[in-house]
Amino acid sequence: xxxxxxxxxxxxxxxxxxxxxxxxxxPPDARVxxxxxxxxxxxxxxxxxLLTVAQTRLERPTLAVPESEDTASYWARAAFFRHxxxxxxxxxxxxxxxxxxxxxxxxxxxxxxxxxxxxxVVENIQQRARAILQEKLNLQSKVTMRFTMVLSEICQxxxxxxxxxxxxxxxxxxxxxxxxxxxxxxxVCDAGMGFRKSLESSPAHxxxxxxxxxxxxxxxxxxxxxxxxxxxxGQGIAGVKNFIGTxxxxxxxxxGTARIAVVPEWDQDEVMKEGLAPFPGAQVQITIPExxxxx
Numbered sequence: 357x358x359x360x361x362x363x364x365x366x367x368x369x370x371x372x373x374x375x376x377x378x379x380x381x382x383p384p385d386a387r388v389x390x391x392x393x394x395x396x397x398x399x400x401x402x403x404x405x406l407l408t409v410a411q412t413r414l415e416r417p418t419l420a421v422p423e424s425e426d427t428a429s430y431w432a433r434a435a436f437f438r439h440x441x442x443x444x445x446x447x448x449x450x451x452x453x454x455x456x457x458x459x460x461x462x463x464x465x466x467x468x469x470x471x472x473x474x475x476x477v478v479e480n481i482q483q484r485a486r487a488i489l490q491e492k493l494n495l496q497s498k499v500t501m502r503f504t505m506v507l508s509e510i511c512q513x514x515x516x517x518x519x520x521x522x523x524x525x526x527x528x529x530x531x532x533x534x535x536x537x538x539x540x541x542x543x544v545c546d547a548g549m550g551f552r553k554s555l556e557s558s559p560a561h562x563x564x565x566x567x568x569x570x571x572x573x574x575x576x577x578x579x580x581x582x583x584x585x586x587x588x589x590g591q592g593i594a595g596v597k598n599f600i601g602t603x604x605x606x607x608x609x610x611x612g613t614a615r616i617a618v619v620p621e622w623d624q625d626e627v628m629k630e631g632l633a634p635f636p637g638a639q640v641q642i643t644i645p646e647x648x649x650x651x
Contacts, residue, residue: 363392367402380633385414393423400525400543401641408545410443421448435464462526469521474511488528492538494647510544518548537646547637550611551576569612605644
């Protein structure tokens with residue numbers, strides 16, 4: 357029997373919980389079809405997480421691709437189908453990616469497995485990031501270097517902590533309904549060991565009755581705890597949090613059964629959510645908004 361997972365009409369870090377909820381009761385070897393035929397939009401989180409969930413299945417799942425030509429064309433430009441072919445059996449019409457076409461994609465969906473992949477990510481995005489951050493988001497030129505450093509830190513976090521590969525994507529677009537401004541979103545998703553197991557692997561770890569995914573996220577994101585003893589190691593997420601605060605951005609990190617967020621005043625998200633459907637690894641999203649001129 358094939359279990360059908362309905363992919364939401366609009367796929368982002370919140371609506372993706374519907375997919376996690378549908379997958380949770382199924383054993384890893386269950387036959388699964390992800391039905392995205394009616395999906396019309398996906399954020400970088402949606403695309404990278406959709407690849408990540410396929411990696412957790414013991415039997416290769418099927419993906420019914422969006423019927424909307426505009427949606428499928430964007431997914432192709434974002435290089436989603438190029439990588440989906442390696443983890444899904446694809447069903448439906450897949451458009452060719454138009455090379456050279458103007459696009460809001462700053463960084464196409466890119467695998468992160470080795471340290472060299474991180475260098476490639478940074479090299480590929482530097483020029484495009486400079487134009488977007490300064491011209492569309494009105495940020496200072498010095499932020500470009502910090503932006504690429506943050507991207508590098510998050511990707512390196514996958515290599516050092518996940519124990520498996522992950523996916524990264526970056527997009528710029530007008531967030532009309534939520535903010536009415538241009539934003540850049542970064543998503544990095546993996547299905548590795550996650551923050552709790554990573555901290556538990558440290559010889560210094562001493563669990564107590566409160567220990568769990570929530571505490572692991574609090575210790576890592578808010579207090580910069582790491583399983584590494586070397587000074588400066590494992591500080592990636594904590595450093596990202598500081599960068600986000602400087603530019604009035606938002607950071608959300610999901611791992612295991614919990615999700616923590618650094619929430620700016622323009623957003624109404626919850627700082628901590630517990631009791632989510634269990635899913636391995638870590639799923640990170642960063643949103644950096646356009647800087648409004650001082651009046």
